[in-house]
Amino acid sequence: MTTERADALAAPHGGNCADGWRTYGDDAQERVGFFTDTSICIGCKACEVACKEWNDVPDDGFAFTGQSYDNTGALGANTWRHVAFIEQDRPVRVPDATPPAPHPPGGDTGAADGFRWLMSSDVCKHCTHAACLDVCPTGSLFRTEYGTVVVQEDICNGCGYCVPACPFGVLDRRERPNASVVKPDGRVHKCTLCYDRLKVGEEPACARACPTDSIQFGELDELRRRADRRLEKLRAEGWADAHLYGRDPHDGVGGFGAFFLLLDRPEVYGLPPDPVVATRHLGEMWRWAAAAAGAVVALVAAVFAGGRR
């Protein structure tokens, strides 16, 4: 058993991942995921297009947003990979970073304060502790044998409980009218980590299409090791703000199945800095509720008992 698997099984709270996984017994596979290294993302959006082509995801409407080169806005029912573009009046390299960077990218434009254009391909995080799973009343959302989280569209009844449960705003009902032939259906759709491709030994479409390997698919343990090495290299080259987001198995969602190397704070990319699984306190809440109910029962009993006097 890998460290990762052990972490998941010994989950301090929730334990969805562990529960889901256990049910597969011998069929459980190594947990897989994505490592999205934004330091080499060129913003080509091939991931968005490949995802939509493979998974038959409709367009999200034709609207010019003015948000740099991002016109799909955010992850949602109709956008399972989303590339964010962030224009910043600051250089990639921090001048006093040690040791001095050989040549980090996004170089000078002639402006004294420098300029950089960050690009990052976002996706469902496939959390170790996934609140969407906890709250789904139909069993439409399930943990696969690969440790990923998938919606079964034919079971989803469109209740939408999972939508506010997701700390990243990934889950979303397809109800917006759009220009394509797919009708609004009210059900939830999201990244499946290309479950159908995994079943036949293929990597997900987005990772396959990524020309620079910014999106890397693989076994999570290996991806984490690779990411650690990558971060070490970048830090040595002076990319002072580079950090891993969602790599830590002890964070609020037990670590992401799809984690990131970011060049700035998560908020800059529209990501929550410290995501917590919405059902983290569920057990505690139920205990308090039970205690409160017990107290009420005791009180009522006491009242009746007193009344007999």
Added chain:
Amino acid sequence: MGSNMAENHPVGFQWVMEARERGARIFHVDPRFTRTSAMATDHIRIRPGSDIAYLGGLINFILEHGREFREYVTAYTNAPVLIGEDFRDTEDLDGLFSGYDAESGTYDPSSWQYAGMEMHGAAGQRESGVSAAHAAGGGGGRLESGEPPEEDPTLEHPRCVFQLLRKHYRRYTPQFVAETCGCSADQFLDHANALCDASGRERTGAFVYSVGWTQHTVGVQYIRAAAIVQLLLGNMGRPGGGILALRGHASIQGSTDIPTLYNLLPGYLPMPHAERYGDLDGYVAANEQPTGWWGNMRAYMVSLLRAYYGQRATADNDWGFGWLPRIDKDDSAYRTTMAMIDGTVKGFIVAGENPAVGNANGRAHRKALASLDWLVVRDLFEIETAAFWYDSPEVAAGEIRPEDIGTEVFLMPAADHTEKDGSFTNTQRLLQWHHAAVQPKGDCRSELWFYYHLGRLVKERLEDSPLQRDEGFRALTWDYPTHGAHEEPSAEAVLAEINGWDLTTGEPLGGFPQLKDDGTTACGCWIYCGVHAEGVNQAARRKPRWEQEHYTALEWGWAWPANRRILYNRASADRDGRPWSDRKRYVWWDADEGRWTGYDVPDFEVSKPPDYRPSEDARAQDAIAGDHPFVMQGDGRGWLFVPQGVVDGPMPTHYEPAESPGPNPLYRQRANPARQDIEHRTNPENPVPDVPGEGPYPHIATTYRLTEHHTAGGMSRTVAVLSELQPEMFCEVSPALAELEGLEHGGWAVVSTSRAEIETRVMVTHRMAPTEIGGRTVHVIGLPYHWGSRGLVTGGSANDLTGIAMDPNVHIQESKALTCAIRPGRLAGGGGRGAA
């Protein structure tokens, strides 16, 4: 430079990223901060149209600081060669070279020749029929041996090429570069030093360019300037070096090799002129070059004629040379457009192109289409070029009515590349075969199917024609095998014909050295000879790199010529045939074996030793010495100075764009004196102000493409998941320009030139910045050109704004640097308006 590789060639850009990860510095010298700039280690912002000033600065830096690779330059370039005494530089004539004829606007290059001789360009007289003044014909002196008559190996003689270069570029100082290009002198010097440090025995540096260099009135000279830099630094013919031309879309390289151009036959053989040459002997005499590989032009041509006409081509009928179509004037694309408007061209077939959106001056193109009798459009969708008669800005604005247009339009549905067999030739000259994955739907058919059956039907009709003009068509071999219900011709049979056969044995040829001028070989394109060697489709080879001995992966696809991956790779070894360094070892002379060997197919006769010296009467490749790697040139050298073959000067000079924001800081001669302007009522030019940034069109505009769309949009505005990624036409402006003109981010603006005006959304971004010209601020507006009136997403077409001013060598329009005006707001009715 001149390339936005990350956005337009993202797949190839993975290797640039890998180089960066391995510590390479990536300089992006570009007017805009693009996704390429974001990935580069350094971005240097220059003004659109100022690249020769920048490259000339690099040349001057190299020469003034002695940074050239002296041994390479002396041995492998024409630096030591003396130029004739009559030559005058632009520095002598205030922006003109000697030989300029003001009336015709053309040059006579006779004063540019090597002292003591007259020389031919590397590939004959390309512009046959266009500029008779400098067509040397067979009369002038020739390079009778592979060696120029007068040389100075010390490079000190004032008339040697090396000294002429120094003189020509002396004023291109870092300060001049800064003032002309708008970058800082420090940035320029940092780049210049880094480039020189990355060149020499141990290292090589490469230039990448795309249409940001070609779409200028001095486009060819941009590339020439880079060639001078790379030859001086010893970066040609060596691994990791070169000038890499990224092409506009898939297999554009193939469509020049086996050309769709009016003035070329396959393999860059000149199209014969109607009157000038007479017979085959006259054609060969006028175009052949006695020394170098072009010395075999007759063999290439006779083999082509044998492929075209088969048994009907005989020695008695001059191998059918008289049947070939002829040209008698400049019939390039834009001239043809004007001829359509003027009524001399009545019919037009468009395939794989959308000129109503993709070509400069879209309004003129739509007017041209409306002037035709008939129009055939073969495309995947009903693009603007097919629908112009009822769906265009002019129709929307009520300027023209569909019922007034007499053009009969035939829209033919085409098959796409997944639906047909064929090859792509990429920028590395690499042919890669693709197989049909699915059958085309409905009436969709491949180009091959269309032209084969069209030719077959025409031949049937002409079978009994008594007319002399039809003899050539009737003589054509047209017997490709077909298969399937649609009678699809065999693409591989076409490839086999391109490769050619030995007609005495019927065996496929192995390479172009086997071609003969006695009619015993047939070959459809001499540079592709070998692609079907041994009867095997070499382009279909897909052995992965990691299963091959060397990183050059010679068993993946097939590169012309002769499966060479780097041209002129003899230059990767020194004069004696030893690698310049162990690190950059590539092709070298194995003295024990008596042959050239290495990681690539040597671009040299394998048994010609480094100390080979030609005899006086040697010709063709035999006239090239064993230490001269540039085997297509008559003297085997890389040409720093081009005596013939480039029509607008032997050395690149900074000229302003045809529509510049102001005067030329170097010369009174403002723009390229040999540029081609089309003076036509549909193609007015913006006035050029005396002071930069003033006048009715004060701003600079530059057009470009985005990753999300494909050229004129026919293959992307029709696809929902691409259209949503960039759904509307927008212009990119700096915060400073937005403030100046009152433009609002996300709002609307009208951009105008003397040709037309269009409306666009506004993107205000720090990625754009104004430029300084001689202390004056001039603003730059970015215009993606993907939109038109058709498809899922529509919008103003940037090419309605661009004008037709052309490079004189290749007739490409200047759409990367023009002037314009901008104002906030929208057009009434949403359509475009414009000239004539």
